[in-house]
Amino acid sequence: MSENLLVIDGQEVMFExxxxxxxxxxxxxxxxPTLCHLKxxxxxxxxxxxxxxxxxxxxxxAACTVPAAKxxxxxxxxxxxxxxxKTTIELMLASGRHDDCLVCPASGDCRLQExxxxxxxxxxxxxxxxxxxxxxxxxxxxxxxxxxxxxxxRCVQACRDVQVNDAIDFGYRGATTKIVAKxxxxxxxxxxxxxxxxxxxxxxxxxxxxxxxxKPRVCETEQIxxxxxxxxxxxxxxxxxxxxxxxxxxxxxxxEPNQGRLCVKGxxxxxxxxxxxxxxxxxxxxxGVFHEATWDEALDLVASKFTQIIKDHGPDAVAxxxxxxxxxxxxxxxxxxxxxxxxxxxxxxxxxx
Amino acid sequence: xxxxxxxxxxAKMFFVIGSNMTEAxxxxxxxxxxxVRSGAKLIVVxxxxxxxxxxxxxxxxxxxxxxxxxxxxxxxxxxxxxxxDKDFVTNHTENFxxxxxxxxxxxxxxxxDICGVSSETIxxxxxxxxxxxxxxxxxxxxxxxxxxxxxxxxxxxxxxMLLGNMGMEMGGVNPLRGQNNVQGACDMGALPNVFPGYQQxxxxxxxxxxxEAWGVDNLPDKNGxxxxxxxxxxxxxxxxxxxxxxxxxxxxxxDIRKVEHELSSAEFLVCQDIFENETTxxxxxxxPAAAWSENDGTFTNSERxxxxxxxxxxxxxxxxxxxxxxxxxxxxxGQTWPSQSAKELWDNEISVxxxxxxxxxxxxIELDGLQWPCPTEEHPGTSFLHKGGQFTSGKxxxxxxxxxxxxxxPNADYPYVLSTGRRLYHYHTRTQTGRTPGLNELxxxxxxxxxxxxxxxxxxxxxxxxRLSSRRGSISLKARVTQEVPENMVWMAFHFRDANAxxxxxxAFDPYTLTAEYKACAVKIEKMV
Ligand code: SF4
Ligand code: SF4
Ligand code: SF4
Ligand code: FES
Numbered sequence: 001m002s003e004n005l006l007v008i009d010g011q012e013v014m015f016e017x018x019x020x021x022x023x024x025x026x027x028x029x030x031x032x033p034t035l036c037h038l039k040x041x042x043x044x045x046x047x048x049x050x051x052x053x054x055x056x057x058x059x060x061x062a063a064c065t066v067p068a069a070k071x072x073x074x075x076x077x078x079x080x081x082x083x084x085x086k087t088t089i090e091l092m093l094a095s096g097r098h099d100d101c102l103v104c105p106a107s108g109d110c111r112l113q114e115x116x117x118x119x120x121x122x123x124x125x126x127x128x129x130x131x132x133x134x135x136x137x138x139x140x141x142x143x144x145x146x147x148x149x150x151x152x153x154r155c156v157q158a159c160r161d162v163q164v165n166d167a168i169d170f171g172y173r174g175a176t177t178k179i180v181a182k183x184x185x186x187x188x189x190x191x192x193x194x195x196x197x198x199x200x201x202x203x204x205x206x207x208x209x210x211x212x213x214x215k216p217r218v219c220e221t222e223q224i225x226x227x228x229x230x231x232x233x234x235x236x237x238x239x240x241x242x243x244x245x246x247x248x249x250x251x252x253x254x255x256e257p258n259q260g261r262l263c264v265k266g267x268x269x270x271x272x273x274x275x276x277x278x279x280x281x282x283x284x285x286x287x288g289v290f291h292e293a294t295w296d297e298a299l300d301l302v303a304s305k306f307t308q309i310i311k312d313h314g315p316d317a318v319a320x321x322x323x324x325x326x327x328x329x330x331x332x333x334x335x336x337x338x339x340x341x342x343x344x345x346x347x348x349x350x351x352x353x
Numbered sequence: 354x355x356x357x358x359x360x361x362x363x364a365k366m367f368f369v370i371g372s373n374m375t376e377a378x379x380x381x382x383x384x385x386x387x388x389v390r391s392g393a394k395l396i397v398v399x400x401x402x403x404x405x406x407x408x409x410x411x412x413x414x415x416x417x418x419x420x421x422x423x424x425x426x427x428x429x430x431x432x433x434x435x436x437x438d439k440d441f442v443t444n445h446t447e448n449f450x451x452x453x454x455x456x457x458x459x460x461x462x463x464x465x466d467i468c469g470v471s472s473e474t475i476x477x478x479x480x481x482x483x484x485x486x487x488x489x490x491x492x493x494x495x496x497x498x499x500x501x502x503x504x505x506x507x508x509x510x511x512x513x514m515l516l517g518n519m520g521m522e523m524g525g526v527n528p529l530r531g532q533n534n535v536q537g538a539c540d541m542g543a544l545p546n547v548f549p550g551y552q553q554x555x556x557x558x559x560x561x562x563x564x565e566a567w568g569v570d571n572l573p574d575k576n577g578x579x580x581x582x583x584x585x586x587x588x589x590x591x592x593x594x595x596x597x598x599x600x601x602x603x604x605x606x607x608d609i610r611k612v613e614h615e616l617s618s619a620e621f622l623v624c625q626d627i628f629e630n631e632t633t634x635x636x637x638x639x640x641p642a643a644a645w646s647e648n649d650g651t652f653t654n655s656e657r658x659x660x661x662x663x664x665x666x667x668x669x670x671x672x673x674x675x676x677x678x679x680x681x682x683x684x685x686x687g688q689t690w691p692s693q694s695a696k697e698l699w700d701n702e703i704s705v706x707x708x709x710x711x712x713x714x715x716x717x718i719e720l721d722g723l724q725w726p727c728p729t730e731e732h733p734g735t736s737f738l739h740k741g742g743q744f745t746s747g748k749x750x751x752x753x754x755x756x757x758x759x760x761x762x763p764n765a766d767y768p769y770v771l772s773t774g775r776r777l778y779h780y781h782t783r784t785q786t787g788r789t790p791g792l793n794e795l796x797x798x799x800x801x802x803x804x805x806x807x808x809x810x811x812x813x814x815x816x817x818x819x820r821l822s823s824r825r826g827s828i829s830l831k832a833r834v835t836q837e838v839p840e841n842m843v844w845m846a847f848h849f850r851d852a853n854a855x856x857x858x859x860x861a862f863d864p865y866t867l868t869a870e871y872k873a874c875a876v877k878i879e880k881m882v
Pocket of ligand 2 (some may be wrong): 155202
């Protein structure tokens with residue numbers, strides 16, 4: 001073969017130099033399962049779930065780290081591969097508390113559960129090998145449930161390589177290995193800035209939003225893509241919605257401009273939407289006190305007052321401030337009202353704050 | 354921004370001035386940090402040693418309000434040492450001689466006195482900035498929120514043109530917008546001088562175009578008032594009816610006491626919002642609006658990208674979308690507008706009337722948004738402006754600027770400079786973020802950030818309650834003693850009503866843009882007894 005071709009599951013696949021077997025396979029829709037691999041960061045090859053058989057190689061190889069090579073012949077679901085994956089899954093199940101999916105918020109949205117299902121692994125089959133660290137619930141916003149951690153390292157990569165916050169890393173050794181913040185402190189006492197990128201990266205239920213247990217599981221929700229309402233970066237979010245309530249927010253992957261990232265405000269700052277203190281009806285002030293009113297009452301009053309003031313004092317006696325947080329269509333409509341109906345250019349917004 | 358966020362990761366060199374990016378634009382900052390980790394150089398110019406400064410090759414802590422002197426001195430060095438891009442200056446710019454004349458009056462020795470950094474540092478900064486090309490320049494409100502804000506803005510543009518860093522990927526002048534849709538509100542013509550798409554209201558052709566499109570006649574032909582002028586005229590009675598949509602002016606404008614007096618002077622005040630707040634107290638009518646996740650629409654981010662906003666839930670009670678409310682008022686005053694949804698407003702009006710948005714339609718922005726200018730439906734959008742040194746008006750124009758001090762400078766009675774900004778865990782007046790318990794846990798109150806040496810001098814310990822006063826007001830709050838802040842400076846945000854910096858800030862405005870000087874006023878610090 002003269003070109004950059006390899007054979008995956010009997011299919012000839014073209015690759016670009018530098019691409020891994022995983023990337024080459026992905027391009028043609030061959031699904032090699034991964035776990036520790038976090039797109040956009042350097043592969044660590046930690047979990048061994050992506051092992052494939054390469055003709056002529058003595059051992060199985062990790063598809064996420066091994067570069068595709070000319071003439072390579074790869075089997076992604078051979079009997080040997082499947083046997084290896086089963087064992088890997090069984091070991092992972094034994095490395096933590098994974099027999100209680102019923103009370104795990106990640107159930108239905110868990111990579112380990114998905115893999116166990118795909119490879120028909122019922123239970124751990126190995127003796128438990130882990131140290132049961134207590135759940136860390138003292139932080140705002142984030143709960144760390146170490147008993148579910150499979151030590152894939154994705155959170156560390158998300159924190160270090162994606163967000164560059166360097167708040168967490170692997171700590172201790174062997175059966176006591178744990179993901180730790182500096183000095184094994186709680187996140188709230190560490191360099192953590194609560195961006196929640198580690199939650200987004202965690203494939204299991206080891207890192208979850210603090211209020212997760214009070215809400216429907218993510219797997220029951222509908223996903224709606226939208227744009228963050230806070231700063232001018234304009235990150236793309238996925239709203240997880242059930243019964244007309246936002247349950248959780250995650251970053252839209254492969255989206256511009258944020259490429260799967262969010263900050264603390266974008267990920268956690270949505271409770272205001274469902275607050276009881278929201279304004280629910282128009283209010284009209286009488287004798288210094290606000291009274292609830294109908295739309296007709298309120299709008300008639302606004303229209304008649306503006307009409308009267310414009311009649312008596314001219315259009316420039318009215319002025320308005322639009323909102324730099326609301327949608328374009330609202331600002332357009334407000335300036336149209338001021339210019340086209342009131343006949344004044346006295347319209348501005350807080351462009352400067 | 355002339356350029357795009359996706360370029361950040363690949364940039365080789367950054368010049369970040371007056372931008373606390375890791376707190377105010379955290380995701381943008383992640384890209385800068387990614388680039389630095391892969392070897393990009395970073396110059397941070399800011400009085401405070403904030404988080405991003407820790408990643409910098411060079412952090413230059415110039416004094417608050419000395420930006421123009423500093424930038425002019427950099428240009429002095431670039432010209433003196435022949436480090437500027439002569440090709441670019443000759444072929445793509447005009448008015449270089451005038452720039453040269455002004456900046457040659459800013460030798461580093463002189464700027465050093467104004468800026469509080471050594472002349473060697475200034476020379477080093479200039480050399481470093483010229484050493485790698487292109488360099489990406491980013492700034493935020495640290496540049497604009499000054500009485501010389503407009504001159505700050507032209508000065509950073511001068512620097513980038515002099516270095517020939519315009520019109521290419523990973524270069525340009527990139528103001529990061531503080532609020533999610535400031536860019537969009539400007540694009541939509543929520544400004545006193547332009548229709549949507551920056552078409553001047555004083556231009557008869559533009560008026561004719563909008564008169565025809567809207568089916569009206571006699572659109573007003575002179576520029577309207579900017580916010581500070583509106584507020585003044587509320588007091589004089591020239592403005593009688595005031596309509597505030599979604600802004601909590603009583604907390605966000607400088608000098609709260611003055612603002613409250615102005616608001617209470619309105620003969621008729623309408624507030625349209627999602628919560629009651631300090632401003633709605635002054636209203637005669639309050640109209641309840643649908644919020645962000647309760648309506649369809651679009652936002653336009655700092656890089657000119659128009660992205661979709663989608664409905665996830667219904668508004669509470671009988672609250673309604675803002676555009677619906679405006680439409681109902683128009684109807685009651687005799688005009689029935691055709692568009693009955695945000696999509697119709699965008700597809701049939703906005704994109705038809707604003708030429709640079711002409712090619713953006715809802716069906717094209719189902720996934721990623723499009724960046725304007727995008728004149729036709731075949732156009733892919735524009736990720737960076739002035740390609741090949743082609744400026745809208747032909748050549749890039751150097752606008753020389755002289756340094757002027759802040760309107761209020763420290764003296765014996767008020768010896769400290771107060772500068773304001775935003776913190777990571779809250780947004781503006783907290784009407785939104787203040788309702789997430791976890792965010793309040795992370796930051797529950799305002800603090801006055803002061804330097805270790807000032808704290809020692811005044812005998813103030815970390816967490817101690819102090820009194821902070823300016824000529825306009827006085828607040829008490831806890832001191833946060835930190836090495837981020839330099840000597841003689843106090844730094845605060847304006848997220849909390851109680852210890853809001855805007856009780857103290859100075860309503861001095863840039864003469865061109867009427868942007869308030871949030872970044873500098875004089876205060877004194879007192880121990881509580
Ligand atoms: S929340 Fe962000 S900063 Fe904190 S540990 Fe997770 S990724 Fe790191
Ligand atoms: S916390 Fe989650 S992401 Fe981190 S190592 Fe454990 S399982 Fe992996
Ligand atoms: S997620 Fe954070 S960085 Fe992104 S737009 Fe929202 S506030 Fe800005
Ligand atoms: S995905 Fe390849 S080793 Fe984990």
